[in-house]
Amino acid sequence: MRRGHIRLAAGGSMLLLLAATACGGSSSGGASSGGSSAPGVTATTVTIGSTQPLTGPAAPGYSEISQASDAYFKYINENGGINGRTITYKYLDDGYDPTKTVAQTKKLITQDKVFAIFNALGTPTHEKVIEFLNQQKVPDLFVASGCQCWDDVSAHPETFGWQPDYVIEGKILGEYVKKNFAGKKIAYFYQDDDFGKDGVKGLDMEIPKSQVVARESYQTSNPDIASQVQKFQSAKADVIVSFSIPAFTALLKLNALKVKYDPTLAVSNVGSDPLTLSGLLEAFAKQGGSTVKGSDLIQGVITDGYIASPADPTNSWIKLFQTIHDKYIPKLPFDGNVLYGMAAGYTFAQALAAAGANPTRDSLVKAVEAGLDQGPGLVPFRFSTSSHAGFTGVQIGVIKGTAVKLTGSPATTDDGNGPITAFDGTQPEAPANGIPTSG
Secondary structure, eight states: OOOOOOOOHHHHHHHHHHTTSSSSOOOOOOOOOOTTTSTTTTTSSSEEEEOOOOSSHHHHHHHHHHHHHHHHHHHHTTTTTTTTTEEEEEEEEOOTTTHHHHHHIIIIISSOOSSSEEEEEEEEHTTHHHHHHHHOOOOOOBSSSGGGGGGOOTTTTTBBBOOOHHHHHHHHHHHHHHSSSOOOOOEEEEEESHHHHHHHHHHHHOGGGGGGGEEEEEHHHHHHHOOHHHHHHTTOSSEEEEEOHHHHHHHHHHHHHHHTOOOOOEOGGGGGOOHHHHHHHHHHHEEEEEEEOHHHHHOEEEEESSBOTTTTTTTTHHHHHHHHHHHHHHTSSSSSSHHHHHHHHHHHHHHHHOSSOOOOOHHHHHHHHOOOTTTTTTSOOOSSSSSOOOOOOOEEEETTTTTTESOOOOOOOOOSOOOOEEEOOOOOOTTTTTTOOOO
């Protein structure tokens, strides 16, 4: 491994690599709405849709999520479905491009006539369709993003978050940095949209401003972040807290390595999956003519989690999802992205089961507002008639080997000035058959 002499690929080539990292695909089926309780619902099927970055800058790692959700739905279907109906999941590629998100979302609603939108991925992308979905009164469940904007019951009654919002995550990550790096120089690296800005908002609630020596953002369309890293190095930042997608977490590490700069990294859950990062580090370095061992470069990276981790193979949810993975998607890595997709799929199945024997779009929304069990989550949801926000907190972890080793206890908070408190509850066991019921 060559340290301190890393060459990085030119921006255009890097983007081509990202675009080719994952292949597009979808699980599709023609569910007719004729004589049904709602569009996308028949006597035997429920069809849902999503937009996903199967190609483009967010594809590395994230392209696995929809495949993992689909694998969980296939498992449900082979075991009798939900209330006697199988789930058909249509997911379309938007390349993490908001313009494409609009076109693909309209196709799902107006042509495919799906029952609901499920786990559509991306803050800048989904913000472009939230008004359309709510105007059409289409349930918009469990957006794959922690933007605070999904929790606006009055303006967007059909939309629900799922993961902890980025302000909550920023607060808890910030508290950890404040306690463990007192007096050290801190820098922020963040995506220049509501994803990154919400994370920074949470960090600023906890980390003293006197410790923050640099704040640098990036645009997903520009992989050249050398100037940002140079500013971090010039400011002598001891710790960089990063709210970045995986590709830009990897670019941050490689650019720092190139100039022999080795700060401690604390990275949002969004951009810290170990297997994804390891592969990106090696691919980007190789494209630039260098060789690294990706796993070595990320050991000790501080991050957080809110669902069970593969670092705990005895966990009942890990056992369930490992079994499903091995049967339906064995070629994918069993990583945090796969766990995310299956866990979100489980939550949707909970909501569908609770929506009744003949689900309508309204009954699906009301089922979520009535509250859902936390399932594979480490903390409870906030779902109610007055809150459409997802999980209430995270647990700090550290990358160790090929997984995130969670430490301490999960913490919960709000996205305001509320305290950060340890969660003293326990994670429920996975159902024996792996399928939620309405009871």
